[in-house]
Amino acid sequence: ARYQRPPKTYDLPIESFGFQYRITDGDVYTSFRKTEEDYRRDNETLIPYGKPFPWAGVIIYGEYDAATPLNFNFTVQDDFRVSKEISNIDYIQQPQPLYGLTVYRANNGIDPETGEPWKSDTLTKDRMIKKDQAGNIKTYIDCQFTQHINSCHHMFFNDDWHIRVWIGYSRTYLPQWQEMENNIIKILDSWRVSREGKLLGKQIGKA
Template sequence: MRNLLISYAKAVCLSGLLLLTGCSDNNKDNAAKHQTIPFVNKDRFGRFDSIGNLGGKPVSIPSGVLYTEVSYIGATENFDTSSINKQPPITYQMPIKELDFDYRLTDGAVKSKNEQTDSDYKQDIKILIPKAKHFPWGYTNVYNLFSPNQPRTFNQWFNNILKSTKETWNFEYFKQGNKIFGLTYYQANNGINPKTNQPWEDNIIGNDLYIYQDSNNDIKTLILCDTVGQIKYCKHDFFIKNFPVKVSISYDRTYLKLWQQTEKNITAILDSWVVTNDGKLIKKQAGKV
C-alpha cells in the first residue's frame, strides 16, 4: 500500500511538473509571438507602411509610395507588411537592401497611390509622353550601404569609365574649362567624332559626364547624360552624407540644373521616414496625407 501511495505521489508530481513546463513553454511561445509583431503605421486607406532598417536607421515607408516591394538583405524573397501577420516577421532592425519610388523634379513631391500626385503622374504620362514633352518625374532607387566594404565614393567608377571608353570604344573624355551648374564637366573627345572629325552628336556611347567632388576630392555625385535622341535623359547617382545609402535617379536632361535641389529633397524624403526604434513617427512622412 505504501509503495502504491509513493507511486501515486510521484505521478502527481510529474504531471504537475509537465503542466508547469507546458505552461512555461506556452508563455515563451506567446511572448515570442508578441515580440515578433512590431507596431506598424498605416495610412488613411488602412494600408500598412513597409518597415525595416535603412542606413542604420529604423524607417517606416508609406505603402502608397513604393514602386515595388521593399527587398531585404538576407531574405530569400521580397516581403512587405501589407499583412501584419506575414512571415518572416519584418522588424525595424531588419536591413533593407533596396527600395524605389517616383519623384517629381519640379517641386520635390513623391508619387503616392490614390493621392493627387498619382493623378498628376498619370495625367503627365497621358499628355506629355506622346508629345515628347519634358516629363517631370524621375524613377528613384535607394540602395542600403550595409557593408563597411562598400564604396562611399564614385572614384573607381569614374576611372573605369575613362579607361573603358578609351580601350573599348576608342575615344577619350576631356575635362572642359567651365563648370556646368557647379558640376565638373567631361565631354567625349571634346564633342568631336575622331573618325569623321565632325561633331559627335550621333553617337549614343559618348554621353556627357558630370561629377561633383567633396573637400577631400572624393566624387560624391556622378551623372551621365544622353547627347542624342528627341528626349535626352540623365542617370544621376549620388551618396547622402551622414546617411549611408546610394541613390540612383533617372530623369529628363532638362532638369539637370536642379541636381543640387534634387539631392537635398531626396535626402529630406528619406529622413522623413526615419522613426523611433519601436516605430513611432518623428516627423510628417513624405508621401502620406
C-alpha cells in the first residue's frame, strides 16, 4: 500500500525551523520589510570589515520524546569527558562567573606545551553553563577566543514549549545571552495560533 501522508493540521509536531533574529532590538528578519534591506546592508558593510554582525541565526528543535530530559547535564559531562580522553584537555571551572554564567576554560586558558595562552581554539573553546534552581543545566554556550571575530554557539531548553533552541552569534553580544533567550520565547509566543490557524496575539516580524 502506498504511504498516505496524514492531513496537515496545527496539531502536527514541528521537527525544526529557523529564523534570523536581530540582537540589537529583538526584531526578526522578514522579506518585504525594512529588515530585509538592513540585513543585506549589514552583510555588506560590517562582515567584510570585521565588525560585529548584529544578527543571530536561530533554529528551534521540537523535543517530543518524554524520556529525553530537557537539560544538558549529560551533554556537558560527555563533552568534558571526550575532551579529556581524546585531546587530554581538562576543562576547569573559573572562580568568577561571566554575565551570570559559570565558565569553564580548557586547562585554565593555557596551552600546557608552551605555557602560554592557547593560539588555537579548535578543541579548546570557552564553555559556559547556567543551571536552574533544581541544578539542571538549561543553557550551554561555547565560544571561540582566538579568531578575528569570535563566535558563540548557544543552546537552551524551554520547558513550556518542549523545545531546544540553537543560536549562533558574534561573541560581542554574549552579555545579552539572557535577553536573547527571553526575546526568542516572546517571538514564539507571538506566533501562536488557534486550532483554526488564527493568530492569538500580535505577530512579531510580520511583513
